[in-house]
Amino acid sequence: MDTPTALLDMNRMQRNILRMQRQADALGVSLRPHVKTHKCSEVVSAQMAAGARGITVSTLKEAEYFFTQGIHDILYAVAMAPHKLPQALALRRQGCALTLITDSLAAAQAIVDFGQLHGETFAVLIEIDCDGHRSGVKPQDPLLLEIARLLHEGGMLAGVLTHAGESYGLDTPEALQAIAEQERARCVAAAEAIRDTGLPCPQVSVGSTPTALSAVSLEGVTELRAGVYVFFDLVMHNIGVCRQDELALSVLTTVIGHQPEKGWIITDAGWMAMSRDRGTQSQKQDFGYGQVCTEAGEVIEGLLLGSANQEHGVAWFSDAAVSVVEQFALGTRLRILPNHACATGTQFDSYSALLPNGEIQVWERLRGW
């Protein structure tokens, strides 16, 4: 294998998939994985085989791609922009059970108008803001009921959805359990508020990897969404929902030089391979651009990819007492665990999947919009 290469450890990935599926099963909800993390057909197949019902996507291009791969039940979980409606219509007309989301009257009206014009009844979830993180309508906001009524009158109201993005800022089991409960309670409250006006609200969809793995009850919820759990990463490790030896994605790199006096090991994994993601910078442990491991995947304690240029990654030990030239000779291969699997994955056009039998398969990855 040339370097840099994106390696996927199949054993770890499979364990991660089963762990989340068991969690959804135990909580009595269906699981709809977010495929934006991997954008890979083989990974989706493993998630579906384990029991996932449908997928979540972050772009309509993902929806188109995975629909051609045989996935019919697809949730596009970014607020629908009116100019993208023709693309959504084309998918529906091909038989894709595509669900859209919205958090405004303007977009809801555009969806209803466009659907009526073209004789298409879109399925639409109203996005709920459960933690002030990003988008969505607050459960108690009268706007929620206005949007619900508008969609219902168009025959397009499918339910409510939320994502507790603020869970990424937490790192104790207690805080994670509390935000998982907040995510559940506020999304269910929104559904109840809609039902209280006499409208139906069949779907109640919640999730993020930290809350999904921390929830104790999902009463009132119908489905769970999560993405990065399939690979995990150093950000998730810092949050406390996985161990380092559960990370399925790493970048294989080669030592291409040294600065012996400084204890620097120069590798061919720069930010073009790792991405510019510095998600652990503000967490309890800053891993720089990644945690360095041996070629076999064992963590080398204290050795981080401290800085990155486009095609150069510079690694050094926190205590610089090691003679790096001898221990990490030119040509040595190393693996680097990434801060953020979604961002690192997208730097590559394919993964090299390490199968349990030792075989390596090249799995393609979707990109772009």
Place this chain on the structure above:
Amino acid sequence: MDTPTALLDMNRMQRNILRMQRQADALGVSLRPHVKTHKCSEVVSAQMAAGARGITVSTLKEAEYFFTQGIHDILYAVAMAPHKLPQALALRRQGCALTLITDSLAAAQAIVDFGQLHGETFAVLIEIDCDGHRSGVKPQDPLLLEIARLLHEGGMLAGVLTHAGESYGLDTPEALQAIAEQERARCVAAAEAIRDTGLPCPQVSVGSTPTALSAVSLEGVTELRAGVYVFFDLVMHNIGVCRQDELALSVLTTVIGHQPEKGWIITDAGWMAMSRDRGTQSQKQDFGYGQVCTEAGEVIEGLLLGSANQEHGVAWFSDAAVSVVEQFALGTRLRILPNHACATGTQFDSYSALLPNGEIQVWERLRGW
């Protein structure tokens, strides 16, 4: 055009190309643009048409690609890893005048041995460390002469090369001029040290966009290298080598929602479009994930892309007194100037090039390794 899309303003790009070419001409050196910034055949053509002699690449894949596009004189400016030598050999055998670089005896020996085994005389530059930034041998280090002798005995010594990466940390004309002079002086000193032992050192190659544009004299230098000048970006603007209205690359995005109480505008340009690069974070002005402009490209003062998730970018004004829902209605198109053109460009498979006559051309971009 769908969004997000990477837009290239051809007028600006052409002016940037001419500015750097004039600088190289005025200083009496040849210009070898670093194509890692754009990885695009049409952009290379514009650089060559303006007078560039050969190109610099950051991967052998770039070398292979641009060689098939008719560029013969190619410098691979990352320390040669021995396992990549067969790829370099194949390029040389096809007629590519590929130059390699090294900064260690181990790699130099590997190059000479491999070349002799296959009857190929590689052209190799020794990388000089002029500022402690990353790789390279210090001009006064006896190792320099050992590497030079080894390469010379193999018939492969082509000269010396340096890159003042530390120039990115400066932002005054005086400091930039000083580091440009340091880059020149130390690289020329390395060449002189080699020549003093009786060995030839024909090529003396220096450059980075900030130093290239700040150099007053390049006496003793034979060629100048620079990359990001072709598009410029907010990092370069903060360093002080370009104005905001000289930035040729921007991301076209659509408003997909709001949080009116917070003054947030939600766009479909998240980090998947902008990249995770936060290069302006440590500079004199932090632009978040980018400076927001109108669709026509006029800077909207005070409006920055403050945060980014995968497919969501959130913009807000530094003073939140603006009613964003009315001024930036759903569906409004905006352009965002990036922190780092190399990182943002790589998020896209193509550019939409805005030609002076109003035509839009799709220009493909190389990716991967």
